[in-house]
Amino acid sequence: MKIITFGEVMLRLSPPGVGRFVQTDSLSMHFGGTEANVAVSLAQFGLQAAHVTRFPDHALGxxxxxYLRKYSVDTQHIQYGDGRLGLYFLETGAGSRASQIIYDRVDSAFSRIKADTIDWESVLTGADWFHWTGITPALSQGAADCLLAGIQTANRLGVPVSADIVYRSNLWQYGRRPQEIMPALTEGCTLVLGSKGLFSELYDVVGSTFQESGRALMKRFPNVRYITDTKRTSVxxxxNRLGAKLFDGESVYKSRVYDIQPITDRIGTGDAYMAGLIYGLLTFNDLQRAVEFGAAASALKHTIPGDVNLATVAEVETLANGDSSGKLKR
Amino acid sequence: MKIITFGEVMLRLSPPGVGRFVQTDSLSMHFGGTEANVAVSLAQFGLQAAHVTRFPDHALGxxxxxYLRKYSVDTQHIQYGDGRLGLYFLETGAGSRASQIIYDRVDSAFSRIKADTIDWESVLTGADWFHWTGITPALSQGAADCLLAGIQTANRLGVPVSADIVYRSNLWQYGRRPQEIMPALTEGCTLVLGSKGLFSELYDVVGSTFQESGRALMKRFPNVRYITDTKRTSVxxxxNRLGAKLFDGESVYKSRVYDIQPITDRIGTGDAYMAGLIYGLLTFNDLQRAVEFGAAASALKHTIPGDVNLATVAEVETLANGDSSGKLKR
Amino acid sequence: MKIITFGEVMLRLSPPGVGRFVQTDSLSMHFGGTEANVAVSLAQFGLQAAHVTRFPDHALGxxxxxYLRKYSVDTQHIQYGDGRLGLYFLETGAGSRASQIIYDRVDSAFSRIKADTIDWESVLTGADWFHWTGITPALSQGAADCLLAGIQTANRLGVPVSADIVYRSNLWQYGRRPQEIMPALTEGCTLVLGSKGLFSELYDVVGSTFQESGRALMKRFPNVRYITDTKRTSVxxxxNRLGAKLFDGESVYKSRVYDIQPITDRIGTGDAYMAGLIYGLLTFNDLQRAVEFGAAASALKHTIPGDVNLATVAEVETLANGDSSGKLKR
Amino acid sequence: MKIITFGEVMLRLSPPGVGRFVQTDSLSMHFGGTEANVAVSLAQFGLQAAHVTRFPDHALGxxxxxYLRKYSVDTQHIQYGDGRLGLYFLETGAGSRASQIIYDRVDSAFSRIKADTIDWESVLTGADWFHWTGITPALSQGAADCLLAGIQTANRLGVPVSADIVYRSNLWQYGRRPQEIMPALTEGCTLVLGSKGLFSELYDVVGSTFQESGRALMKRFPNVRYITDTKRTSVxxxxNRLGAKLFDGESVYKSRVYDIQPITDRIGTGDAYMAGLIYGLLTFNDLQRAVEFGAAASALKHTIPGDVNLATVAEVETLANGDSSGKLKR
Amino acid sequence: MKIITFGEVMLRLSPPGVGRFVQTDSLSMHFGGTEANVAVSLAQFGLQAAHVTRFPDHALGxxxxxYLRKYSVDTQHIQYGDGRLGLYFLETGAGSRASQIIYDRVDSAFSRIKADTIDWESVLTGADWFHWTGITPALSQGAADCLLAGIQTANRLGVPVSADIVYRSNLWQYGRRPQEIMPALTEGCTLVLGSKGLFSELYDVVGSTFQESGRALMKRFPNVRYITDTKRTSVxxxxNRLGAKLFDGESVYKSRVYDIQPITDRIGTGDAYMAGLIYGLLTFNDLQRAVEFGAAASALKHTIPGDVNLATVAEVETLANGDSSGKLKR
Amino acid sequence: MKIITFGEVMLRLSPPGVGRFVQTDSLSMHFGGTEANVAVSLAQFGLQAAHVTRFPDHALGxxxxxYLRKYSVDTQHIQYGDGRLGLYFLETGAGSRASQIIYDRVDSAFSRIKADTIDWESVLTGADWFHWTGITPALSQGAADCLLAGIQTANRLGVPVSADIVYRSNLWQYGRRPQEIMPALTEGCTLVLGSKGLFSELYDVVGSTFQESGRALMKRFPNVRYITDTKRTSVxxxxNRLGAKLFDGESVYKSRVYDIQPITDRIGTGDAYMAGLIYGLLTFNDLQRAVEFGAAASALKHTIPGDVNLATVAEVETLANGDSSGKLKR
Structure with missing residues (x-):
């Protein structure tokens, strides 16, 4: 099984523990990006995963x-060139104090990508899945164009496509609105992660429940076979409390709800869900089991420092099967 | 708005994390002192704050x-001279194991302060508030004398005075009892933080409720307009659980009660309350809002390492307004 | 009061905090071993404790x-020679992610011990207690032989003997089954820590309750006067939740149940119970108080990093007496 | 004595010790910028120093x-607004392996400064010195314009101006050449740090020796009274070996040459020289002593981590007077 | 260009800085092994390198x-199974205090390798070079057998073979002497790194100079075309001072001698030489240049923490061309 | 062989690496004191060493x-009581920047010792050596009295006594001059470490050379059999460069001179010499060998972090025999 992901990877810098930015004189490093996080997680599950991106051609790129290779992600399709390495600074909160992110990703090497920077034909041939998110088309016209080329190639080669259609309004700075860009990209998708609010905002697709809204989306985009979303309650x-649901046009499959305490690292927990769900769809012939696997993967990610989920299939299954006791393994 | 605080600042040394003293071979440094903590917090809230103290004239002083300047506290009135830098060693507990403090403040540069070491006239001219605590008069006759001079100058200049009348019996080593010293100091106060037990012990002022005891205190010290206290339940x-109340001679204003879990750092949470309340009194024309701001400030301080509260007004208001969800801010 | 313990001591290596093995580039060091942990804890309680073991004759040994000496354990009877230092790698879990141990103790200097390596006569003369566990006879024939010699010497000298009969099936690699080895060792014991499941498996001693099973064990091994066990619920x-019980052939004494949250370090909490119970039996003339002391000691250990319990008698008693408030001690 | 400096301040991020970028998972933080480094150093020497710059309006800015305040630099004139915080990544070399810097300062808040962002009249009134470097006009037209306004104001107010005319070709990205910009800025200077090669390249001012070239520069820019340069031999x-010289139009004053080994931190050593020289010119009436003070200050900076020189006057004078023994001070 | 290396990889654990084992409570982790070090270095030089080994099938393996993948080494041929991860503990010395290593590699997963564990045909097809060292045949009969199979396959496929014939007497514990094993392995080599003392001890090949001894070795093993050695003076x-020489049967090519001070990490400096030489032989058609490249690579490795050389071709060439100034690169 | 040492032990707190006090937010801990340093070193050499002191009765004491026990020093004679733990803050210099110490030892538990606090009879019975230094009588009358009692007991029991008569003028604060106190203490000594300048200042004993001055001291104090001193050149x-000499009333024995570079830790290097010399005098029947052993021990100490010398006899002998190559030991 071979999965291709595409998107920016940033260097994350954060004060150790739960100290504030102003208190620290050292920053812990992790690398992450919503799509690469999916690739790393799938590689831990034992699948082949290749991430496609563009880095600056210097020691940090x-x-x-x-970092990706260490976690078994294939990096042979990565391009190197001009531009910065995208960064983000994370201050980890605790209790009633929220975590805070300062993004510093302007003019990154990835945002300078062009429609033809990637040889999608060679990248996607032989692939079993292609994953993208709504961050990429928000970064630059080139990134949106390159992504569209990728999706179209995947469609042509018969590679299923998934999208987390996350919308961050402050990212769209290059003069286009998501409503102009997202529909063409969503067109080619098999699996979409998003809420009914987002479906309405981005595609003007309306429904009063997850199910109805999903059905409407499937009507608008006939390639879409699965719609999924997570529900988080932030105590x-x-x-936090977290659950997930999956809709296949007929039934809604709901995962159990996890009570997650304490949270070690909140970042990348949605990506961990997506990776778990993709793994489930590719591996099990059982939608209930797939959504449970995704939710358990996401719950486990909350206990792991950094952006990427380093849980194994065995660990996820233990939790998905209801054992959350955390008993010492010798 | 300009606030003056006066008191000793100590170097705090603590094992990283929750290790015991005997386990560590490095100590984390913070600086703090109950009055300076109030100054730092007020400076984070955007007010002008100057701390008055006396340090040894060496690299640690x-x-x-x-450290104070970094956090925007004005240090121009600080004196330097002989004596030690006061220290305290803090072992941070967890769960059912209590935190422990070993004080090491004997013969500090601050305790060698004299009645005339500070030019209070110049310090307090133009000030909007003066804050002191019961630690200072406990340290030495000189400190008590110098403080009294400060309070009297503030009174003369019409600067409101607040006091946290905290009583630590093991500090009073210079031959006087607090009952001999505290009344003259409290005389000049507008706002007093203390419990009815303390009012009884220090001033022989008795009342069966917070309200009655407060009323009695106001009778004894007619300058006092506000009495306040916090209530902590240590699970x-x-x-912990924490709430606060404020009495203005007529009504008691009670804050909501915060359930605080996990606690990152318990030290300075009372000072954070005091700073929040002072900010509220100086800024809002609303006693309920002031006590809520103070309690929320204190609750947030529990999540911040070190003695000082580094929360902003916006953060405190979010919590005071009831949002304790800690949701990630991007 | 002088207690002798006997068993392997390992170097424990763990990633800082709750990071995974693959994420770390440094490992925190502790030393520990189930029997030595008991010795360290008893030494913190102010008793004399000597640990008997065999280390490699190099800087790490x-x-x-x-490490043991630092914590007041007498190391004069320790032997040095060939073989490795036993190691274990610990990844500390959080929430629903379990901690994991990779043992690396094959061919340790301790496992090369022989029946006559230790001069038990000189070690045990004047001792008030001797403690061993089921780990030792699992490691090698030599270790089992040497232990038997120790127990027999203790019996001859009238030194009470306690055993934690813990059974780890993957340890027994030298060709003997525990059923062949354990009965002769248990024969000489005064106090046994174990569950009725274990009594059945190791000695074919059956009972439907803790009490019945205990009574049956006492029949089989008439030296045994006390049987004890802990009960842990892993949320x-x-x-975790933890309680303990003690049976003296007549009554069952049950401790209160502790709700332990958060857990700093789960390792060595059983040993902390054993040490607390031994301290109680040696010091109090009150079985209920002894089991309460043991359970409180174990609860406190969960808050202390490393394998060994560094709590003092005063701290344990505070908790055993019902004060779990963790209020700051100045 | 009050000195004003103007320029960008960056966050420096470097692997601990001498590890390579690819090896580290944490980065040490310092802040620095060639002009701010001068301000910090002068503040350590006991003078008043204020730094003028523009930071992003977020926690890192x-x-x-x-950071500047902590080191006694006045920050009241600093502006906050949009744009990034400039960064640079430093890998510290050792022996024959060179240190490497990856700059990441594009589109910084400082580079977005405009001609009228700073109220120079109010900043420079009462100042005794104004210092700038060739980095600032390289960053943007706005920065160059704002600097020119500053220099002209200083000239009008009779405040002496110094410049380190450092030229980094890769910085000049906004469409102007330094030859178009630098002469007007240099026009207003009293003291210039630069080499004859640079004088020739930037101003087409030629001379075969430091002295001749200096004389020619003074002819071209009649305000210039002092020319200075350092000479470094990189073993x-x-x-390294380091010396300095100062020309006043008549004589050349040469410092002793320092043999510097080991080097703790090479960054900011030129700025330390400049600060030392400015201190000397403002304080001593002796050019030889001034250049010796500058060179000794620079030599000491090599032993101090970070960009800024934290040496005191007493330490610099000890070295300037020939005592490089480094004997322990108790 | 594709290079295959074969050998054990160990986890190295060392106290931070130059502290002694007994002083530390944390250990820094690196991975290394003489052959894998060569692979990593060649991968940094931009060649394809694959390392073949056997690891325990757990998180540390x-x-x-x-770790190897991160540094661009192909790990697809690595086997996983039973046995330990080999370890070594390194205490780094300073000045007149020597570094010390405690090896802990007994019964490693690698030493359990068998003659047929590796499918050499598939590993070596398409390779341009195969490298081994005298450590591997010292570990076990299986390792020696497997290596011999590899060398013979390389010979059959026409892949050049290099060997560092390092001899550590304390490793040969499985009942064979190196004189029985090494000749058959050396038989298939193109390039041999060793001293004339070693040639005499292992092969009974004698010569009074490097040249004569080399000639005699070539006579004994006609496949050998190059003989090389380094010369280190330990001040x-x-x-240290370090130089290298290469003999091609006709001439001796000597590198310049490097004066290396300070030394950051002495481990793996011989492997860095070997990698540099192999790179030179594969890339340059110039033996003098090849040996200079190797020696410069080795000199640079002394400045890099860990076992592996992370220098780039550009860095090595700068040094090989005589620039050891270590000047800051911006 | 059993050695008794007597004196204050302080907690040393120092910024990591060579950072300045103002830059650090953590402090590394070591414990040390000139006499205890001698005890630790002798314990590493395999002798029995007991240190006598008085600590505060809290977790840091x-x-x-x-700490002493860990390094095999017998702590059974240590007293606990009121007073502080003496501290000193150390900033480690580099190159031309000197290390700096801020002492903070006023009113320590040790300085509160009384003449009869120690039962010298029981401490010194069976001892082979007693060591003290000029620090102890400088701290308080009680310390001087207690020391005198110890020396007199040693003399009565026939235990040889050594003294490092180090004089620190700023310590003598209790109203007595060293000239009043030191002679009676020196009276009982067998071995004295000091310079002729010190002999003149403290005892009014004059001589133009080390030899003459030594002879005069021996005349004044007939018990003294050996006089020794080190000579340090601080580059x-x-x-540094360091050598030592020993005078036995007839001949002067000079050690070789060590060129020490780099210096890891300068503290305790004189104590390391003293310990080495005592070891030599107790073990070798050869004064030249003894002084060489002492000087080599001191040279090695410069490479070891902390106050105490952790070198073994084998390491010292290697260096004393002329091998300073620091070659890696496997």
């Missing part, structure tokens, strides 16, 4: 690629 | 002043 | 002995 | 200002 | 492979 | 004792 920065 | 070293 | 890796 | 990344 | 643990 | 804080 090379380090970012090394505090250290305590 | 200079570092302590630098464990990692889990 | 010497460091292990230094998550960060949250 | 605020932290940068706090290895850990071992 | 997987981490070791991740102290922090200061 | 207990930790200090644990920089990172580079």
């Amino acid at each position: 090379r380090s970012a690629a090394g 505090s920065a250290s305590h | 200079r570092s302590a002043a630098g 464990s070293a990692s889990h | 010497r460091s292990a002995a230094g 998550s890796a960060s949250h | 605020r932290s940068a200002a706090g 290895s990344a850990s071992h | 997987r981490s070791a492979a991740g 102290s643990a922090s200061h | 207990r930790s200090a004792a644990g 920089s804080a990172s580079h």
Whole structure:
């Protein structure tokens, strides 16, 4: 099984523990990006995963690629060139104090990507899945164009496509609105992660329930076979509740709800869900089991520092099967 | 708005995390002192704050002043001279294991302060508030004398005065009892933080409720307009509940009660309340809002390492307004 | 009061915080071993404790002995020679992610011990207690032989003997089954820590309740006067509930049940119970108080990093007496 | 004595010790900028120093200002607004392996400064010195314009101006050449740090020796009274030799040459020289002593981590007077 | 260009800085092994390098492979199974205090390798070079057998073979002497790294000079075309001198001699030489240049923490061309 | 062989690496004191060493004792009571920047010792050596009295006594001059470490050379059999030269001179010499060998972090025999 993901990878810099930015004189490093996080997680599950991106051609860009390779992600399709390495600064909250992110990704090497920077034909041939998110088309026209080329190639080669259609309004700075860009990209998707609010905002697709809204989306985009979403209740920065649901046009499959406490690292938990769900869809012939696997993967990610989910299939299955006791394994 | 605080600043040394003293071979440094903590917090709220103290004239004394300046506290009135830098060693507990403090403040540069060491006239001219605590008069006759001079100058200049009348019996080593010293100091106060037990012990002022006891105190000290106190329930070293109340001679204003879990750092949470209340009194024309702001400030301080509250007005207001969800801010 | 313990001491290596093995580039060091943990804890309680073991004759073996000495354990009977220092790698879990141990103790200097390596006569003369566990006879024939010699010497000298009969099936690699080895060792015991499941498996001693099973064990091994066990409910890796009970052939004494949250370090909490119970039996003339002391000691250990319990008698008693508030001690 | 400096301040991020970028998972933080480094150093020498710059209005920009305040630099004239915080990544070399810098300062808040962002009249009134460098006009037209306004104001107010005319070709990206911009800025200077090669390249001012070239520069820019330069021999990344010279139009004053080994931190050593020289010119009536003070200050900076020189006057004078023994001070 | 290396990879654990084992409570992790070090270095030079080894099938074994992948080494041929991860503990010396290694590699997963564990045909097809060292045949009969199979396959496929014939007497524990094993392995080599003392001890090949001894070795093993060796003078643990020479049967090519001070990490410097030489032989048609490249690579490795050389071709060439100034690169 | 040492032990707190006090937010901990340093070193050499001191009865005082025990020093004679733990803050210099110490030892538990606090009879019975220094009588009358009692007991029991008569003028604060106190203490000594300048200042004993001055001291104090001193040339804080000499009333024995570079830790190097010399005198029947052993021990100490010398006899002998190559030991 071979999965291709596409998107920006950033260097994350955060004060150790739960100290504030102004208190620290050192920053912990992780690398991450919503799509690459999916690739890393799938590689931990034992699948082949290749991430496609563009890095600056200097020691930090090379380090970012090394980080992906360490976690078994294939980096052979990564391009190197001009531009910055995207960064984000994360201050981790606790209790009633929220975590805070300062993004610093303007003019990144990835945002300078062009429609033809990637040889999609060679990248996608032999692939079993292609995954993208709504962050990429928000970054630049080139990124949107390159992504569209990828989706179209995947469609032509018969590779299923998934999208997390996340919308961050402050990202869309290059003069286009998501409503102009997202529909053509969503067109080619098999699986879409998003809420009914987002479906309405981006595609003007309306429904009063997850199910109805999903059915409407499937009507608008006939390629879409699965719609999924997570539901999070934030009790505090250290305590969340999380569940997921999956709709196949007929039934809604709901995962159990996890009470997550304490939270070690909140970042990348949605990506962990997506990776778990993709794994489930590719591996199990059982939608209920797939959504449970995704939700358990996401719950486990909350206990792991960094952006990427380093849980194994065995660990996810233990939790998905209801054992959350955390008993010491010798 | 300009606030003056007066008191000793100590170097705090603590094992990283929740390790015991005997386990560590490095100590984390913070600086703090109950009055300076109030100054730092008010400076984070955007007010002008100047701290008055006396440090040893060596690199560590200079570092302590630098620490205050970093957090926007004006250090121009600080004196340097002989004596030690006061220290305290803090072992942070967890769950059912209590935190422990070993004080090491004997013969500090601050305790060698004299009645005339500070030019109070110049310090307090133009000030909007003056804050002191019961720690200072406990340290030495000189400190008590100098403080009295400050309070009297503030009174003469019409600067409101607040006091946290905290009483630590093991500090009073210079031959006087607090009952001999505290009344003259309290005489000049507008706002007093203390419990009815303390009012009885220090001033022989008795009342069966917070309200009655407060009324009696106001009778004894007619300058006092506000009496306040916090109420803490300690479930464990990692889990507390906290609320506050304020009495203006007529009504009692009670804050909501915060369930605080996990606790990152318990030190300075009372000072954070005091700073929040002072900010509220100086800024809002609304006693309920002031006590809510103070309680929320204190709750947030529990999530921040070190002695000082580094929360902003916006963060405190979010919590005071009831949002304790700790949701990630991008 | 002088207690002798006997068993392997390992170097524990763990990623800082709750990071995974693959994420770390440094490992925190602790030393520990189930029997030595008991010795360290008893030494913190102010008793004399000597640990008997065998280390490799190199800097790390010497460091292990230094670690014990630092915590007031007498190391004069420790032998040095060929073989490795046993290691274990610990990844600390959080929430629903379990902690994991990779043991690396094959061919340790301790496992090369022989029946006559230790001069038990000189070690045990004047001792008030001897403690061993089921780990030792699992490691090698030599270790089992040497232990038997120790128990028999203790019996001859009238030194009470306690055993934690813990059974780890993957350890028994030298060709003997525990059923062949354990009965002769248990024969000489005064106090046994174990469950009725274990009594059945190791000694074919059956009973439908703790009490009945205990009575049956006492029949089989007439030296045994006390049987004890702990009961743990694992809510998550960060949250456990724990209680203990003690049977003296007549009554069952049950401790209160502790709700332990958060858990700093789960390792060695059983040893902390054993040490607490031994302290109680040696010091109090009150079985209920002894089992309460043991359970409180174990609860406190969960808050202390490393394998060994560094709580003092005063701390344990505070908790055993019902104060779990964790209030700051100045 | 009050000195004003103007320029960008960056966050420096570097792997601990001498590890390579690809090896680290944490980065040490310092803040620095060639002009701010001069301000910090002068503040350590006991003079009043204020730095003028523009920071992004977020926690990291605020932290940068706090860093300057800690080291006694006045930050009241700093502006906050849009744009990034400039960064640079530093890998520290050793022996024959060179240190490497990856700059990441594009589109910084400082580079977005405009001609009228700073109220120079109010900033420079009462100042005794104004210092700038060739980095600032390289960053943007706005920065060059704002600097020119500053220099002209200083000239009008009779405040002496110094410049380190450092030229980094890769910085000039906004469409102007330094030859178009630098002469007008240099026009207003009293003291210029630069080499004859640079004088020739930037101003087409030629001379075969430092003295001749200096004389020609003074002819071209009649305000210039002093010309200075340092001479560094790089034996290895850990071992340099350094001396300085100063020309006043008549004589050349040469410092002693320092053999610097080992080098703790090479960054900011030129700025330390400039600060030392400015201190000397403002304080001593002796050009030889001034250049010696500058060179000794620079030599000491090599032993101090970070961009800024934290040496005191007493330390610099000890070295300037020939005592390089480094004997322990108790 | 594709290079295959074969050998054990160990986890190295060392106290931070130059502290002694007994002083530390944390250990820094690196992975390394003489042959894998060569692979990593060649991968940094931009060649394709694959390392062949056998790891335990647990998180630490997987981490070791991740470490190699991060540094661009192909890990697809690595086997996983039973046995330990080999370890070594390194205490880094300074000045006149020597570094010390405690090896802990007994019974490693690698030493359990068998003659047929590796499918050499598939590994070596398409390869341009195969490298081994004298450590591997010292570990076990299986390792020696498997290596012999590899060398013979390489010979059959026409892949050049290099060997560092390092002899560590304390490793040969499985009942064979190196004189029985090494000749058959050396038989298939093109390039041999060793001293004339070693040639005499292992092969009974004698010569009074490097040249004569080399000629005699070539006579004994006609496949050998190149003989090489390094010469190190140890002034102290922090200061070495190093040069290298290469003999092609006709001429001796000598590198310049490097004065290396300070030494950051002495481990793997011989492997860095070997990698540099192999790179030179594969890339340059110039033996003098090849040996200079190797020696410069080795000199640079002394400045890099860990076992592997992370220098680039550009860095090595700068040094090989005589620039050892270590000047800051911006 | 059993050696008794007597004196204050302090907690040393220092910024990591060579950073300045003002830059750090954590402090590394070591414990040390000139006499205890001698005890630790002798314990590493395999002799029995017991240190006598008085600590505050709290966790830090207990930790200090644990530190000594870890390094095999007998702590059974240590007293616990009121008073502080003496501290000193150390900033480690580099190159031309000197290390700096801020002492903070006023009113320590040790300085509160009384003449009869120690039961010298029981401490010294069976001892082979007693060591003290000029620090102890400088701290308080009680310390001087207690020391005198110890020396007199040693003399009565026939235990040889050594003294490092170090004089620190700023310590003598209790109203007595060293000239009043030191002679009676020196009276009982067998071995004295000091310079002729010190002999003149303290005892009014004059001689123009080390030999003459020594002879005069022996005349004044007939018990003295050996006089010794070290000679240090401080090239920089990172580079010293060191030699030692010993006079037995007839001949002067001079050690070789060590060129020490780089210096890891300068503290305790004189104590390391003293320990080495005592070891030599107790073990070798050869004064030349003894002084060489002492000087080599001192040279090695410069490479070891902390106050105490952790070198073994084998390491010292290697260096004393002329091998300073620092070659890696496997």
